[in-house]
Amino acid sequence: MGRLNHIGIATPSIARSVETYRTLLGAAAIGEPFDLPAQGVRVCFIDAPNTQIELIEPYDDSSPIAGFLRKNPAGGQHHVCFEVPDIQAAVADLKAKGATILGEPRIGAHGTPIVFVHPRDMGGVLVELMETPDGH
Ligand SMILES: CC[C@H](C(=O)O)C(=O)SCCNC(=O)CCNC(=O)[C@H](O)C(C)(C)COP(=O)(O)OP(=O)(O)OC[C@H]1O[C@@H](n2cnc3c(N)ncnc32)[C@H](O)[C@@H]1OP(=O)(O)O
Numbered sequence: 001m002g003r004l005n006h007i008g009i010a011t012p013s014i015a016r017s018v019e020t021y022r023t024l025l026g027a028a029a030i031g032e033p034f035d036l037p038a039q040g041v042r043v044c045f046i047d048a049p050n051t052q053i054e055l056i057e058p059y060d061d062s063s064p065i066a067g068f069l070r071k072n073p074a075g076g077q078h079h080v081c082f083e084v085p086d087i088q089a090a091v092a093d094l095k096a097k098g099a100t101i102l103g104e105p106r107i108g109a110h111g112t113p114i115v116f117v118h119p120r121d122m123g124g125v126l127v128e129l130m131e132t133p134d135g136h
């Protein structure tokens, strides 16, 4: 379990969430939003000194966060992401321990392989694992 890479925040509007972080918290390092159609989301990173906030908005109705936003229309904390040196080794280790891994590793918002552990295995928290770029 490596560094906390980011906290994923689901929102119905990245624009509105960016304004909130900017006006209420004085966020200054705000990235340009970008689409990740393969993952069903639009993404915008806000840098904090030791991690990032990952704002995610549904790309379309089939987005994996559409259900979450139906239950939480104003949005909310969606997942936490930890870095691992080797995503395949992490998946094998977790599966051997009986955890449910959601899908296969795929390229995430930082351009490296990611995977998700089912919330029921992590005390109700959706955990994303992301291979650190230097993990290759
Ligand atoms: C990949 C790009 C970017 C990156 O960092 O690189 C991202 O992070 S994008 C993030 C969006 N993508 C994902 O979240 C993919 C993984 N997620 C999933 O496969 C689903 O969201 C899943 C399976 C976690 C939930 O799916 P869904 O909401 O359709 O199912 P249910 O409503 O039936 O939920 C089942 C069960 O899980 C609980 N749940 C759902 N979402 C969350 C959550 N975010 N945190 C904690 N718990 C969650 C839900 O309450 C249900 O619990 P139960 O006790 O069975 O009622």
Ligand SMILES: [Co+2]
Residues within 6 Å of the ligand: 006, 008, 054, 079, 081, 128
């Ligand atoms: Co994420």
